[in-house]
Amino acid sequence: MLLSFGYAGKTYPVNPHESEIHGLKTYPRVGDIPEPVDFATISVPAQAVPEVVEECLAKGVKAAQILTAGFREISEEGERLERQVARTAAKGIRIIGPNCFGVYCPGGGVTILPGSYLPKESGPVAFISQSGGYAIRVPRRASGLGIRFSKVISYGNACDINECDLLEYLSEDEETRIITGYIEGVKDGPRFFKLLQEISKTKPVILLKGGLTRSGAIAVNSHTGSLGGQEEVWDAVFKQSNAIRVNDHEELVDNTLAFLHLAPQRERQVCAVGGGGAITVTAADICDRVGLSLPLFSDELQKRLLPIIPRVGASARNPVDVGSPGPPPSMLRGVMEAVLSDGSADTIIIDEIESAATGPQSEMAQVLVDIKQRFGNPIVMVLPVEAIDTDNIEREDTRRKTRDYYLSQGIPVFLTLARAARAIANLDSYYQRRDAISSLPDPA
């Protein structure tokens, strides 16, 4: 995986039965490597792991990731082996895992076990994951939306380095602006809570907590041998720490996208633009339900909008109904200019204007990017991936290219309006509560 990802440093395979692996000279034991070693990846069977960790310590290896599973999560014997590894770690080698996929750090040229095709570029998002599966699924999905990562750490059973250590590290990591995570159990509740509270003052922490329901808690126990915890307790943790709670990996990616592209905004006023009455009606319902404010437009602004939109089958109120999901680009330009120069709204959500998906070079795409650059206001797109006929595949290709173009221009693109609205509402709530907390008098 290291070789195919293009790791530029020296790599020393260790295996007692081979003399060469992938063209690299292979050593029977760690101690036989002639040069100093920084970092080890261990994937021998569980029974052999403690001894290999001891050898790494003796060799002066600073840290190791143990990919092998079959420890605490399956048996008492596994738990005993894991404790043995932890005791060695305490003597001077830091351990990630066992039962994990390790570290993806594009800056350092390393990737997780199944991550050869993850992007080579770094970005401002970190993801810590007690799950190996999510450590690949989340960055893969996220990378399709232009999200790039500083570090992804699959930490598994966390016999040494745990979620708190990782949060603490990432809070100080200059490369990381947004911290995201998938958590099942927490080793040290008070420390975890205190860290969330502290870090949330400067960096958003977006967390998917697995195992909060009865069925989920049973599954968590089989997975990492953790206790799921009570939903009420976790509700309080999220509220009091201002960490951002998400309920599935789709929401985790949506929220990350919002934090990546949208700046803090006091009392955001949204203008939604759609093509069709029902589309704007349900857009209004969806925004209202998550608490996004759609201001009423003044008579003056409505008068400016009326000559721009069709005379019938349209609406100059908010949401603006441009009459059809495929309006002329000049109409969309006129609407956006009128609304933003009036100042009634500061954020525009374009809800499935279909012709906005006709390619990055299209006039429609240029209108959106031009308005974004001239006014500097947040523009949010909703481009669905739901016309899923097999004979529409070329259209899907164009849509994806258009999406990439918008993302490259700082216009976040969500798959449904409901998902966009929830993510923006979470973002606004985070910054509002952060402001409120920072304006409290110092208790000392």
Place this chain on the structure above:
Amino acid sequence: MLLSFGYAGKTYPVNPHESEIHGLKTYPRVGDIPEPVDFATISVPAQAVPEVVEECLAKGVKAAQILTAGFREISEEGERLERQVARTAAKGIRIIGPNCFGVYCPGGGVTILPGSYLPKESGPVAFISQSGGYAIRVPRRASGLGIRFSKVISYGNACDINECDLLEYLSEDEETRIITGYIEGVKDGPRFFKLLQEISKTKPVILLKGGLTRSGAIAVNSHTGSLGGQEEVWDAVFKQSNAIRVNDHEELVDNTLAFLHLAPQRERQVCAVGGGGAITVTAADICDRVGLSLPLFSDELQKRLLPIIPRVGASARNPVDVGSPGPPPSMLRGVMEAVLSDGSADTIIIDEIESAATGPQSEMAQVLVDIKQRFGNPIVMVLPVEAIDTDNIEREDTRRKTRDYYLSQGIPVFLTLARAARAIANLDSYYQRRDAISSLPDPA
């Protein structure tokens, strides 16, 4: 639109300025058509509509759809014109519209205004829509999931035939098994409620009600001049009528898919199968939150599963964790056979087993279809469309073909597990309540 959709009957264009349109002889007025006429589509400017409707009545036309907008929804003058049309209708011609896209009825060879590319085949689902935009968006999205329609009626301002008439008609329409709808306002509340109650005893009615929030109600008023209604009142309508409530058009399609493929099931017991710990943990959380029951597996069943799944990094509990999102097809076969022959669960949800997306001819696809045919139990697939990189477009193509194959074999495919779970929970709740209602003693 009629011609390009392939309407097989006779078509008479009427236009005072042309003698031929699309190669068809064109008549200056309706009265000039030499033969009897069944149905008229009217799209002249609003001011001229009442006169044309009168001419249709005089000609003996039985019904007409008025596509023209600019009536009650925009002005008092428009309202006056609409009342005039309604008065003519009362004399013996039935009207759909105005301000609508008309009727899509593949059996009769007719389609709505923008619907030339809708499927030519009929199916068991009806959709009534106060919105024209949704009358095209919903069948288009739905048809990508193999859903076929008996009738789609965009009825707009409903100056004559309204939502109640349509519900009544569809309740008796033998072609229609599932009724879906987008509703903004209702003309006759008591009749509507009574119809919902009655129809729900035999056919599911899935409704998206727009305009229930403050912002939504304002938008509804601009759209069809309806009153949105209070959320509390509508909550009661849904509960007491057993109509199925959905909040957006994605949910409407999801629920339709569930009703189409899944039979009524008493106390459904779900087994979820995923590849990876976190995936099964969040699957358990998602099912639990919507009230789907994931039974605990007996020790005996777990013992039968353990030799089938990987020794480590997997779980024989429910959800079953097969260790990786790409397990060997034989492993999935073994798991499904063990669970279904044990009888602990009756419904299997396969959550994003990625290799299940490697083409309709793949061994994995054949395993699923084979199990479905042999056991007859509901199998539900979750295949995401979220690996949305531009360079993954071929993979997306394969995925779509696989999805089509599963759908053709009676295996519903949802885009996310959360959406699948909500739809199945709604289906179960509908049938449970229908059973409970039908077992009540007759009040007479």
